[in-house]
Amino acid sequence: MMLDKIILAILVSAIAFFSVYITTPFLIRVLEKRNLTVKDYNRVGGAMVPRPGGPSILVGILASEFTLYAFFSSVEILAIIITTSIAFVVGMIDDRKVLGGWFKPVALAISAVPIILLGAYNPHLSFPLFGFVRIPELYIALVIFMIPVTGNTINSIDVLNGVASRFMIVASFALTVSLFIIHNYDIAVASLPLGFVSLAFYKYHKFPSRIFPGDSGALTLGAMYGALAIVGHVEIIAAVALLPAVINSFLFLSSVKRIIEHRQIKSNPVTHTDDFKLMATTDKEAPITLVRLILAGGPMTEKQVGFVIFRLGIFSAVLAIVTAFMMGVKI
Amino acid sequence: MKGIQIFLFIFVMWILIIVGGGLLVLIVAPMTINGYGKLDSILDSGVKALIAMILVVVWIFTLSKIKNWIFHKQIKN
Numbered sequence: 268m269m270l271d272k273i274i275l276a277i278l279v280s281a282i283a284f285f286s287v288y289i290t291t292p293f294l295i296r297v298l299e300k301r302n303l304t305v306k307d308y309n310r311v312g313g314a315m316v317p318r319p320g321g322p323s324i325l326v327g328i329l330a331s332e333f334t335l336y337a338f339f340s341s342v343e344i345l346a347i348i349i350t351t352s353i354a355f356v357v358g359m360i361d362d363r364k365v366l367g368g369w370f371k372p373v374a375l376a377i378s379a380v381p382i383i384l385l386g387a388y389n390p391h392l393s394f395p396l397f398g399f400v401r402i403p404e405l406y407i408a409l410v411i412f413m414i415p416v417t418g419n420t421i422n423s424i425d426v427l428n429g430v431a432s433r434f435m436i437v438a439s440f441a442l443t444v445s446l447f448i449i450h451n452y453d454i455a456v457a458s459l460p461l462g463f464v465s466l467a468f469y470k471y472h473k474f475p476s477r478i479f480p481g482d483s484g485a486l487t488l489g490a491m492y493g494a495l496a497i498v499g500h501v502e503i504i505a506a507v508a509l510l511p512a513v514i515n516s517f518l519f520l521s522s523v524k525r526i527i528e529h530r531q532i533k534s535n536p537v538t539h540t541d542d543f544k545l546m547a548t549t550d551k552e553a554p555i556t557l558v559r560l561i562l563a564g565g566p567m568t569e570k571q572v573g574f575v576i577f578r579l580g581i582f583s584a585v586l587a588i589v590t591a592f593m594m595g596v597k598i
Numbered sequence: 599m600k601g602i603q604i605f606l607f608i609f610v611m612w613i614l615i616i617v618g619g620g621l622l623v624l625i626v627a628p629m630t631i632n633g634y635g636k637l638d639s640i641l642d643s644g645v646k647a648l649i650a651m652i653l654v655v656v657w658i659f660t661l662s663k664i665k666n667w668i669f670h671k672q673i674k675n
Contacts, residue, residue, distance in 0.1 A: 392622075394616070394619025394620065394622065394623055395616055395619065396616065396619075396620065397619055397620045397622075397623035397624060398623050399623065400622055400623055400626070400627040401627075402643075402646070403643075404643045404647075405643065405646070405647055405650065503615060503619065506615065507612055507615065510608045510611055510612065511604070511608065513611075514604070514607060514608065514611070517658075517661065517665075518665070521662055521665070557604070560601070560603075560604060561601050561604070564601070575601050578601075579601070579604060579605065579608065582605055582608060583608055586608070586609075586612050590612075590616075593616075
């Protein structure tokens, strides 16, 4: 039985990785042909980069999760598939049309509904060291709240070449390891495609990016992460692994004091030096973001900033895995 | 190390999550409301939800203060 799961884990990981690895170059060509490109303001000369990469990310997720579902049908996998697909549609709409700041949170809340309708959740919230609380009514609100939070959090960290996909690799593999630690093997296998899809997409998204994920890519990754956290009963562990991105959203919201789209910000938190390094702005009106804080110590290249965020992701991943071990300890 | 304050902030957030969980499990969850007949379960959930929301507000307020303290120099820049 265990050997079957190992073979299935290898199979879905390979499908997830190679689906994205093979389809992304085709998607890049299609987007370039249709002139669906955006300017990369942080690159010398402002290269035009194809966007969105969401379709190839979704292909990888659906191909691998449907394969898993064929071998091992469960409402949890179905809930992951439907929620992630709806989040992708929300992202695609946002990629094509500039919508208000409230559109995404509300639309993503709707994408969480299949998890509730399919009953793919357990209304217990587990905490490290202290056990769990049973919150049947409140948990439904938590499900509705969690998908918009994870979706928008990943979307908000997608500001530099390769950052969102590399951050997602680290966070999702931390989640997979944590699911194995708490012996939730079925969802651990279902979580593997997220890490491998992110890994394959990172090949094209890393500096200098050949494609941007766009809202459709970032929301798809974020919503799947949130859905896995709920169906795998690892909500707190998932939140810990996501802390650098949560900090980014927290800093942004606490400085602008309302929910708005990044494109609606008039003052950019980051500017450039003469040699095109990134530099924190001195504009008091500009929002505080994670990148602005990192740059407060002095100008850095885009690659260097990305590496600091990567190290923060690794640190949070370690804390998440420690939290998973602490789930088995009661005081 | 670049961004050491951010690592510290993440660590503080982690500690606050664990402490907050402890408060919920040990103090809020065992509370029960009796004596209101059919309204008992609704009142029980409502009061617990209210306490949880107050805790979240306190958590955000605390984080905001810690953020200002840790990033004092950076935010002034």
